[in-house]
Amino acid sequence: MNFGRAATRLLIAGPSLSQQIKALERDLRVQLFLRDRRSVALTPIGASLLPHVRALLERAEDLRRRAARLSGSEPVRIGYVNWLPMDLTARTAGIAQLYIDPWVVPSHAQAARVVDGSLDLAVCWVRTTDLAEHQLWARLLGADRLYGVSTARDATAVEARDVTVLVDDDTAYWSSWNLFAEELARDTGAHILRIDDGGITGPAFYDHVRALGRPVLNSPKDQGTTLPPDLVRRPVIDPAVIWTWSLVGRRDEVRPVVLAAADALTHEVGDLGIHDPGTWLPEDDPHR
Known part of the structure; x- marks a missing residue:
């Protein structure tokens, strides 16, 4: 064991390292090293504490890595x-x-x-x-609590069994919605209308509402959309439908x-x- 080589690895001066070790020994109130002019060795107490010191250093390195990640360096x-x-x-x-x-x-x-x-x-x-x-x-x-969209001026609540749910033939895109809609229909008696024009949302959806003349369940993709002036939003109840x-x-x-x-x-x-x-x-x- 050599303090000089250790100081070189730590990029500090030898006397500075010696002073820091002496300060540590004072804080711990134990002698960690036996020193003479030719060599340095751990005392029995120092050897006993060495595994705990290594564990602390590993935890400190882990903390450093965590801090670097949490600081935003790893998006x-x-x-x-x-x-x-x-x-x-x-x-x-x-x-x-x-x-x-x-x-x-x-x-x-x-x-x-x-x-x-x-x-x-x-x-x-x-x-x-x-x-x-x-x-x-x-x-x-x-x-999202889904709602019905209707051409009626009446914006009162509508029961789930009285709404229509659209199911699109494009299962590659609408897979999740189709699963949701079909299960809702089975559980509540809601009517299914199968379409092939992507009209689950957007202008095509509003065209389906106008053509059907009955409430059609909105999809979560249109949850915050402002409706055209000729359509109204109607709460769905018995049960309320949750996405x-x-x-x-x-x-x-x-x-x-x-x-x-x-x-x-x-x-x-x-x-x-x-x-x-x-x-x-x-x-x-x-x-x-």
């Missing part, structure tokens, strides 16, 4: 479908730097991107079956910055009313 990649919390970046300020992926694709596609590592996290609709199959976890982040937004990640994720971001994003979210009496969630919803 967390997050994808979404059409909804994100308005205060998304505020929730993770000082914890993680979020990179919001610009590729907006359907829920099942965003979940698949988490599985293959293209994303660290995603905000999407997901089923318990999907979580088990792909080794994912899901935490509740948001919830959940999950924050999804990989079960084998170990990176502290990703886990910290997930904790921050879902902190104190609560159940958002999804378990209130008279609400409906799919049987395979992870938050049911």
Whole structure:
């Protein structure tokens, strides 16, 4: 053991290292080293403490790495479908730097991107079956209470059995919505209308509402959209129809910055009313 070589490795002067060791011994009130002009050796107490010192140094290095990641030097990649919390970046300020992926694709596609590592996290609709199959976890982040859209001037509530739900033939794009809509129809008696024009949202959706002359369930993609003046929004009851937004990640994720971001994003979210009496969630919803 040589203090001179140790000082060189630490990029400090030899006398400075000696002074720091003496100060440590004073603080601990024990002698750690036996010194003479020719050699330096650990005392029995010093040898006994050495494994604990090494463990502390490893923990200090781990803390340094965690701090570097949490400072934002390692961005967390997050994808979404059409909804994100308005205060998304505020929730993770000082914890993680979020990179919001610009590729907006359907829920099942965003979940698949988490599985293959293209994303660290995603905000999407997901089923318990999907979580088990792909080794994912899901935490509740948001919830939409869907409503009926009608041509009637009457904006009173409508029972779920009296609404129409649209199901599109394009299963590659509308897979999640179709699963949701078909289960809702089975459970409540709502009427299914099969379409092939992508009219689950947008102008084509409004054309379907006008042509049917009865309330049509909106999709979460149009949740915040202003309706044309000839259409009205009608609350759906008996039951109220709930679409959940999950924050999804990989079960084998170990990176502290990703886990910290997930904790921050879902902190104190609560159940958002999804378990209130008279609400409906799919049987395979992870938050049911």
